[in-house]
Amino acid sequence: MTTKPEMTAAEIASAVAGRKMSALDATDAALARIKQHDGVLNCFTDVTAERARAKARAIDADIAAGKEVGPLAGVPFAVKNLFDVAGLPTRAGSKINRDLAPSKRDATLIERMEAAGAVLVGALNMGEYAYDFTGENVHDGPSRNPHDTTRMTGGSSGGSGSAVGGALVPIALGSDTNGSIRVPSSFCGIFGLKPTYGRLSRARSFPFVASLDHLGPFARSVTDLALAYDAMQGPDADDGACTTRGLDPTLPLIANPISDLRIAVAGGYFQKNVFPEAVEAVSRVAKALGATRVVDVPEASRARAAAYIITTTEGASLHLDRLRKRPNDFDPAVRDRLIAGAMVPAPLVDRAQKFRRWYRAQLAEIFKSIDVLLAPATPCTAPKLGQVNFNLDGVELPVRANIGIHTQPISFIGLPVVAVPVPLEPLPIGVQIICAPWREDIALRVAYALEQMGVASAPSPRGL
Amino acid sequence: MAEPLDDYIDAVSKALALPVEEAWRPAVRANLEVSLRLARLVDEFALPDETEPAPIFTA
Secondary structure, three states, X not given: OOOOOOOOHHHHHHHHHXXXXXXXXXXXXXXXXHHHHHHHHOOEEEEOHHHHHHHHHHHHHHHHOOOOOOXXXXXXXXXXOOEOOEOOOOOOOOOHHHHOOOEOOOXXXXXXXXXXXXXXXXXXXXXXXXXXXXXXXXXOOOOEOOOOOOEXXXXXOHHHHHHHHOOOXXXXXXXXXXXXXXXXXXXXOOEEEEOOOOOOOOOOEOOOOOOOOEEEXXXXXXXHHHHHHHHHOOOOOOOOOOOOOOOOOOHHHOOOOOXXXXXXXXXXXXXXXXXXXXXXXXXXXXXXXXXXXXXXXXXXXXXXXXXXXXXXXXXXXXXXXXXXXXXXXXXXXXXXXXXXXXXXXXXXXXXXHHHHHHHHHHHHHXXXXXXXXXXXXXXXXXXXXXXXXXXXXXXXXXXXXXXXXXXXXXXXXXXXXXXXXXXXXXOOEEXXXXXXXXXXXXXXXXXXXXXXOOOOOOOOOXXX | OOOOOHHHHHHXXXXXXXXXXXXXXHHHHHHHHHHHHHHHHXXXXXXOOOOOOOOOOOO
């Protein structure tokens, strides 16, 4: 059996386990595709070819010996370069961190993916220290959108979006503090899961905003997203915020009917400041799901403001010493934002955290009468690289500040979200499937139903 | 002409031993203005005295 670029993780794992394809062939195919396209996409900062081939050979040896292999046997994957990879310094998109000693041990999520048989092929480009929505990076250059390489991938997990959107790997991992999984998913036309806050371990990944940081997977199909997510679940004493709940496997549930679910569209704030393509995408999804109810999320604008304050101040606190000692080694735009963050008076941060508690209670109330909330993932399709403003209804608005306006009020209280790609022309755009805490299973079920109906799908990369 | 926030930026810069070079000042000031505008939105929202903060969010 020969490999083809857009094979899903499930197809690769099945072929490898069934001895129709070797794990080494699957790995070599991904490495060849990376070599062919990364010069343009600029999504990989490290390719771990030697390690990958050694892992693939070990899987092939296990299969030859008749041993059981995991559900991701032979599946190539890559990680945002804020995950620790043994032998590499964890650069987190920065120049400064390149001076760190090489990591001694992989991040927990890499260990869990590899325990399920997946094969790490490299680390991916990202916005500096994850304080970014564009996927641009002054040190490594921008990751590029696989559907139009003159456009942004979105960030900060830009390389993850580009690598999966460009079908270089079927699965990538990234992080999401304010939208950094959902934004690249939207711009690059792929599925992304930001789980409930605390669901997946962040151990041995470089932090940004401890009280808002999440890790999660990207994929080209919902089945692959669930496969990766299930492989990574479980408590981890190495992450103080990681849940002690047991596993909640989702793969066996995703094909269940959705007729019992109460689905609503987010109104008010979530219907403002959006381009027609975002309106069209939400409308298609809502129509396919028969969702006619509109629910207003109270004070979402204030929630976004509070998320902004917590982000800029906790981020500043994290980087305070680097700002003192090596200010000229930061991306100037990131540095100046962080310095300003260090200057926000403490009572305003405390009020943002208190507002968070209030806002969480409002959403908990809403989720008593619905199961799913639909909202745009981004207000627009991918802007041009370097684009500063966009024009919305005759008003010039800054691009960077507005890309995450619909994702921030959701991650602010840690709700699980699957971003599903709606393959509009000429560019795809994402819709958020938002659920109550710990109900990733419902979000994945709805995403799967949309995929089966042909409403959500990852388009073939058009820019390669 | 000095901007209204400049004295504040100088004072915090000194208090935190955090350098702010003159060339960076306009961008730092612009970012701080955005942060304070957004923080005001939150500050204006009345909450009961008993409200607990959520620095570590537990879902």
